[in-house]
Amino acid sequence: MAPDMRSAESGNGRGKARRLALLVAADEYDSPDLGALYSPAHDVDALASALAEPHIGGFEVQRVLNRPVHEVNLAIEDFFCDKRPDDVLLLYVSCHGVKDDAGHLYFATTNTRVTRLGATGIASTFVRDRMSQSRSRNIILLLDCCYSGAFVEGLVRRGDGGVGINERLSGSGRAILSSSSALEYAFELDEHYLTKDISLAGTGQRREGRPSIFTEALVTGLTTGEADQNHDGRISVDELYDYAYAKVTETNPNQTPTKFSDVSGELIVAWSPATAKPPSLPDEVVAATKNPLGRVRAVAVDALKELALTEDAATRRLAYEQLKLLLDDDSRTVMAKAREAIAEIDDARPGEDTSSPAVQPRPDRPVAGRAVTGDAPAAGGPAAARVPPPRPDPGP
Template identity: 50%
Template sequence: MIVACDNYQDSALQKLRAPTRDAEALTRVLQDPLIGGFDVRSLVNEPAHVVAEAVEEFFTDRGTEDLLLLHFSCHGVKDADGELYFAVANTKLRYLGATGVAADFVNRRMNRSRSRRIVLLLDCCYAGAFERGMTHRAGTGVNVEEQLSGRGRAVITASSAMEYAFESGNLADVSSEGPSAFTGALVEGLASGERIETRTV
């Protein structure tokens, strides 16, 4: 399942250019019967309750050998306690608990799934500041391993070089007409079979 968001109702969350293209490119390669042959569901610019329900449904009633892949391409933000949220269309930075998709929620759904073959792809940044007028940068203290790791699970994240959210008030991901650097490399690697540098937890 692919979750992508590039349009946000909250003006403090700047529009992104790559997520829709990420979803399209990854869907094509995953559905290709010669590469992945996956049955792909793609959610683009949906509100939190739609995404949360889809995530829960995705991990429910699965067999232990089912291979499940979940991809997020969106802003990633942290609350004051350092908890990670995935920002979707209706996310409000001041009300993350009610309007964001909590990483903890995703983690609990994965833990309850019978599948022991889960791949989670995170193409998002981790913003450490939430108020308007502040400089948002990718934080380093997200502790993805603690929040999303588990048995039979691979978590693959965009590197710090892929910081396209906020920096000095400007959107960094403005030069490419294709997918983001992270998802683009992933798609290319899947299509060509070439090795991709990853970190698994």
């Protein structure tokens, strides 16, 4: 099992940070000028699953699907406000993209009108300004947007010409991955549909489909760990882009994903489930639980209690299980401290499942030179070892 990424490290690996993702998508539109899309809802489902997985992305994920422009704008502004510099923020947008007569880019929502983009579309300048004003220096923007909604057999084109996404949205502290270049369409797969009329608006039904070519590549790279090209257990923005680029161009040579990044250092998107090391307790704490001296094991109880109250779920479970093993310690002092620690943890986290099959029974500790009562050895040297008598057989 890979480490829990939530609050584990900043995007550039320099300390504690929150990992927050906002996924915005629209596949149903009121305007007849904007055709319904197959992919966005499925894009959000697939990407959210990967990003939210504690041992892959570790993001707290918020979804905004098929909402009017004022709600989406507010969600985007809220997302970038009141953040810390080390917070990792990921914004994903999957929808139609349209341009006004001046060439300004807008992202379409359910109530977008192509003749009133300024009032009913999400301006790319609005997104750029919110990103620029955010205190976070670790911002990832993923764009999988269609521009014209022209549909063809097998592939649904997503664009109406050169938009210059990177030119409109680039800025300091940000990495931008877009599904195609400024002069290309982005495509969504269209393989198993039995009808040309894909509109299900108002029916309460979900469209059958699969993620777009670009998002499918992102999700595959994250969930399989194949995007971890250097096998260090982490997937950076650059690695994810390289993987997606290869997969997209292999599927459709006419689509070329693009990347812009001006983040110093590595910006980590996820942990690789294929190469990451399993979670473990600090070596010095584990060693202390096996120390011949009862007073050292008592100190280990305090360290385990602290670990069992951290934000990392895997660490909490391991520490709790180790404390349970110390309930059977042959030092009364250690046993009592372990019992008190477990009670405090149970009070602090009521109802939490702390079971962990990863913890193995504690091997026998050496008894030479340790006081089995838990009292400290005399100043002149270690107390003589006293092996406790065997426990009576309770019988059948």
